[in-house]
Amino acid sequence: MGFPDRIERTMQLAHPPAKVWAALTTAEGLGTWFGNEAEIDLRPGGTAWMKWDNGNQVDLRVERVEEPSVFGFTWHIYGLPDEDPRRTYVEFTLEPDGGGTQLTVVETGFAQLLGDDHQVAYEGNTGGWTSELGELTTYLDAA
Amino acid sequence: MPSQSERGPAGHGHTDMEAVAEQVFAALADPSRRAILAALAAGGPATATDLALRLPITRQAIAKHLTLLAEAGLVLAEPGERRRVRYRLQSAPMHAAQQFLAALARDWDGPLGALRDHLDSEGTP
Numbered sequence: 221m222g223f224p225d226r227i228e229r230t231m232q233l234a235h236p237p238a239k240v241w242a243a244l245t246t247a248e249g250l251g252t253w254f255g256n257e258a259e260i261d262l263r264p265g266g267t268a269w270m271k272w273d274n275g276n277q278v279d280l281r282v283e284r285v286e287e288p289s290v291f292g293f294t295w296h297i298y299g300l301p302d303e304d305p306r307r308t309y310v311e312f313t314l315e316p317d318g319g320g321t322q323l324t325v326v327e328t329g330f331a332q333l334l335g336d337d338h339q340v341a342y343e344g345n346t347g348g349w350t351s352e353l354g355e356l357t358t359y360l361d362a363a
Numbered sequence: 364m365p366s367q368s369e370r371g372p373a374g375h376g377h378t379d380m381e382a383v384a385e386q387v388f389a390a391l392a393d394p395s396r397r398a399i400l401a402a403l404a405a406g407g408p409a410t411a412t413d414l415a416l417r418l419p420i421t422r423q424a425i426a427k428h429l430t431l432l433a434e435a436g437l438v439l440a441e442p443g444e445r446r447r448v449r450y451r452l453q454s455a456p457m458h459a460a461q462q463f464l465a466a467l468a469r470d471w472d473g474p475l476g477a478l479r480d481h482l483d484s485e486g487t488p
Contacts, residue, residue: 223381224466231475235482243482253481254474298468299461323478325471333462 225331241288364389386435387460403452
């Protein structure tokens with residue numbers, strides 16, 4: 221089935237790394253192309269947020285800041301309850317490419333959703349027993 | 364729906380996880396099974412009789428689906444009062460399916476296109 225644990229995109233931009241860096245790591249940049257409003261404390265361990273006009277908000281925890289080449293942060297996993305502490309890690313890498321920039325984004329950490337309960341619950345050998353109980357159920361329900 | 368025995372020996376790591384998610388998607392493909400799983404999620408463990416009272420599905424069909432779901436590991440049969448078997452939804456397999464969906468639900472192409480448009484519209488400094 222090809223389980224997606226990692227998402228990667230690479231794009232060529234006709235703009236120098238410094239300009240792309242500013243778009244990725246400033247409140248003005250993030251609040252224009254990504255969210256509708258943003259704030260960022262640009263240092264490892266710093267926090268950032270982005271808000272949208274529809275009321276959605278995401279909180280970021282900045283992890284890597286190596287101007288103008290690497291910007292990494294973590295955020296909440298989409299679709300999980302807000303209280304769930306698991307986060308994915310997003311890393312932008314900027315490489316000079318002629319006068320422009322090759323931008324790569326990699327998001328990892330989706331595999332965390334397995335959790336510890338996966339092996340415990342699933343490896344339980346319930347196959348034979350539940351087959352018998354299924355037949356018993358059918359018998360009782362038909363009575 | 365593939366049964367546990369048809370899938371072969373239990374593996375480790377991703378092969379096992381893929382098989383689990385596959386069971387979830389096969390289960391959810393059927394509307395009656397969706398209704399049964401939703402009823403168990405909403406109301407807690409129930410017998411086939413309980414579910415037949417609540418759902419527009421015959422008791423025989425519910426019993427058949429529950430047997431399949433139990434074989435697939437998506438519900439757990441528990442002995443109950445008066446030898447009635449109750450079925451409990453298993454959330455762990457849902458986490459495997461959720462992982463697959465979480466990655467699909469993440470849109471990077473939209474934001475990256477917006478980044479390019481933003482940079483292009485800024486003009487040259």
